Amino acid sequence: MVTLKQIRNSVLIALWMMILTFPIMVIKVNTIENIVIWRWMNLLYIGVGTVILSIFWFFLINRRKLEPEERKRSFALKGKIETLKGVLAKPVVQKPLYAALLVIIIIFPFVSSLYQTGIMITALMYVILGLGLNIVVGLGGLLHLGYAAFYAVGAYTYALLHRYLGLSFWVCLPIGALSAMLLGILVGLPVLRLRGDYLAIVTLAFGEIVRILLENLSQYTGGPAGISGIPRPSFFGIKMSLSTAMNYTYFLTFALVLFTIFVVRRLEHSRLGRSWVAMREDEVASEAMGIDITRAKLSSFALGALWAGLAGVFFSAKTTFVNPASFTLWESVIILCVVVLGGIGSIKGVVLGAIVIILLPEYLRAFSQYRMLFFGLILVMMMIFRPGGFIPAKRRVYTFDKAQLEESD
Amino acid sequence: MAAILDASQVTMDFGGLRAVNNADVHIDQGEIVALIGPNGAGKTTFFNVITGVYKPTTGDVRITAPGKETESITGLKPNKITEKGLARTFQxxxxxxxxxxxxxxxxxxxxxxxxxxxGAVFRDRKTREEEEQVVADSYAILKKIGLETFVNELAKNLPYGAQRRLEIARAMATEPFLLLLDEPAAGMNPHETRELDEMILKIRATEKISILLIEHDMSLVMSISDRIYVMDYGLLIAEGQPKEVRANPAVIKAYLGEEFNA
Known part of the structure; x- marks a missing residue:
């Protein structure tokens, strides 16, 4: 499985690793007694650990190069996973599976703590954000690094309209979505002539402009201190306790997730969705086939922004507080990670991606200071071993029945 | 009857380079016209001017779609030109x-x-019907081109010859009256080229589509073209029926170089 050369390489890597970590892992200065403690055992641990890890690494790399059938044979367990996948794909299994999932989602807030529910709401919001960005990046192929700006527009629309005009959540929800969409169109018009890296840089700059504006228009937006005291979603004016309000927000967010999935699915399999994918595949060819590129780009940009606006309104309603620090470049990057990790252009993938990206760091808290290290490691591994994401996008398969076949003769 | 495509005095400059120089090309209804010339002669640039990828420096391109008025398409965007009934494939x-x-x-x-x-979100009856119609129409086109066995295959997984034919199928789906083929036989083996030959003739016969093609495969050009334009260094140096062009000394010179007389 692993060649001799690779074992030699692992030893070399281990040596390099030992030299690299020598200063921090071996030398320790005891400042009280002014002596240097040489922890030679640490060096040994690192050496042995690195050799084992890198041999394992090479083993995985070798396996990746095998043909799928050979791979199955080489790993008995893998065969079982494959059949498990087959079982999961059956409609008989899928329906109860989805039903069970639904039941779990409905029971979840009643059996878990307020804190857990809060995290779950965040995860669901990222599902919406991921699906929205998926329209732009996954379907349209436009690399967008300023998506958090539209998220901010939604959040601040609700915050400001409530602060100055006293408008409620339900009034602000469509207004927030529309204003994000409008901004999407306004920004899109000049920016969309650009492609690839250039588009990425300009959208990145746009994201920063929005954040810096929010920080500095302090007389309206409260500056870095933000706006607090935003009410949670209301239900015909009924007063709710904190936990009921949280549960209510949870179910609202979940309903919005279902709505998003419904709309995005329909868009994807429509004339418009196809034109986005064609644009992603080849701009010149799609234009030559009669697709209006400007329209396709603008619509994907605007419809992507729409979901960010909706999620933004939910965000300020959930946290009852907004400030510019929630809408940094990091936020845009995380949303992009959701899309890429889950599977570019795949709805199921993006849903899974959002849940993993948000929940993983939470549940890695057990490893406290190493959790971001693990998180990064998982991202790197994913991109090497599953570059298509958790659930790679599949194209729709059309079936033709006999009657249709004869008709077209 | 007016020519369905009439490009008059088209010139295309890229900075100091004149890629197409004062070209006059016209195509009549039902014709198969070939545009040939050595590499770098400006054939593809001329194609790009007609299909709207480039806007010509000077000159005018007019079309007369069957049953419609003559109109200028100079400077229109590619998707508009496709809507008007010109479809292309790529080199x-x-x-x-x-x-x-x-x-x-x-x-x-x-x-x-x-x-x-x-329509996409609400998926009303009209949209559903349109969608079904498109699937049926597309399938019928694939069948005509002989690609129906690949229906649900990803385009990148197709054999080379099939990819070339798929490009033609895709162009035909736009319902053109003029099909512009940019080196359709490039990279094909003689057998595939012969099939292509038959297919082009069939398209003209059954769909009433006129064809302008760029091609280096002389056997294909000579066997199917009604008329041939020869381009060299951006200039049209010859025009006529295959046998005239073949005997034209200017054409031979462009392809083979000047004969050296000692």
Missing amino acids: NIRLFQNMTVLENVMIGRHCRMKAGIA
């Missing part, structure tokens, strides 16, 4: 690699469809 295959064969053809139908955002 280096430009399929939508990660879409299925059927979807590639469905994209070709795009400009003949109407559904917008609301």
Whole structure:
């Protein structure tokens, strides 16, 4: 499985690793007694650990190069996973599976703590954000690094309209979505002539402009201190306790997730969705086939922004507080990670991606200071071993029945 | 009857380089016209000018769609020109690699469809019917071109010859009256070229589509063209029927160089 050369390489890597970590892992200065403690055992641990890890690494790399059938044979367990996948794909299994999932989602807030529910709401919001960005990046192929700006527009629309005009959540929800969409169109018009890296840089700059504006228009937006005291979603004016309000927000967010999935699915399999994918595949060819590129780009940009606006309104309603620090470049990057990790252009993938990206760091808290290290490691591994994401996008398969076949003769 | 395509005095400059120089090309209804010339002669640039990828420096391109008035298409965007009934293929295959064969053809139908955002979301009866119609139409086109076995295959997984034919199928889906083929036989073996030959003739016969093609494969050009234009260094140096062009000394000179007389 692993060649001799690779074992030699692992030893070399281990040596390099030992030299690299020598200063921090071996030398320790005891400042009280002014002596240097040489922890030679640490060096040994690192050496042995690195050799084992890198041999394992090479083993995985070798396996990746095998043909799928050979791979199955080489790993008995893998065969079982494959059949498990087959079982999961059956409609008989899928329906109860989805039903069970639904039941779990409905029971979840009643059996878990307020804190857990809060995290779950965040995860669901990222599902919406991921699906929205998926329209732009996954379907349209436009690399967008300023998506958090539209998220901010939604959040601040609700915050400001409530602060100055006293408008409620339900009034602000469509207004927030529309204003994000409008901004999407306004920004899109000049920016969309650009492609690839250039588009990425300009959208990145746009994201920063929005954040810096929010920080500095302090007389309206409260500056870095933000706006607090935003009410949670209301239900015909009924007063709710904190936990009921949280549960209510949870179910609202979940309903919005279902709505998003419904709309995005329909868009994807429509004339418009196809034109986005064609644009992603080849701009010149799609234009030559009669697709209006400007329209396709603008619509994907605007419809992507729409979901960010909706999620933004939910965000300020959930946290009852907004400030510019929630809408940094990091936020845009995380949303992009959701899309890429889950599977570019795949709805199921993006849903899974959002849940993993948000929940993983939470549940890695057990490893406290190493959790971001693990998180990064998982991202790197994913991109090497599953570059298509958790659930790679599949194209729709059309079936033709006999009657249709004869008709077209 | 007016020519369906009439490009008059088209010139295209790129900075100091004159890629197409004062070209006059016209195509009549039902003709198969070939545009030939050595590499770098400006053939593809001329194609790009007609299909709207480039706006000509000077000159005018007019079309007369069957049953319609003559109109100028100079400076229109490529998608508009496609809507008006000119469809093209590309020299280096430009399929939508990660879409299925059927979807590639469905994209070709795009400009003949109407559904917008609301239709996509609400999926009303009209949109559903349109969608079904498009699938059926696209399948019929694939069948005509002989690609129906690949229907749900990704375009990138197709054999080379099939990819070339898929490009033609996709162009035909836009319902053109003039099909512009940029080196359709490039990279094909003699057998595939012969099949292509038959296919082009069949398209003209059954679909009433006129064809302008760029091609280096002389056997194909000579056997199917009604008329040939020869281009060299951006200039049209000859025009006429295959046998006239073959005997034209200017053409021989462009291809083989000048004869040296000691």
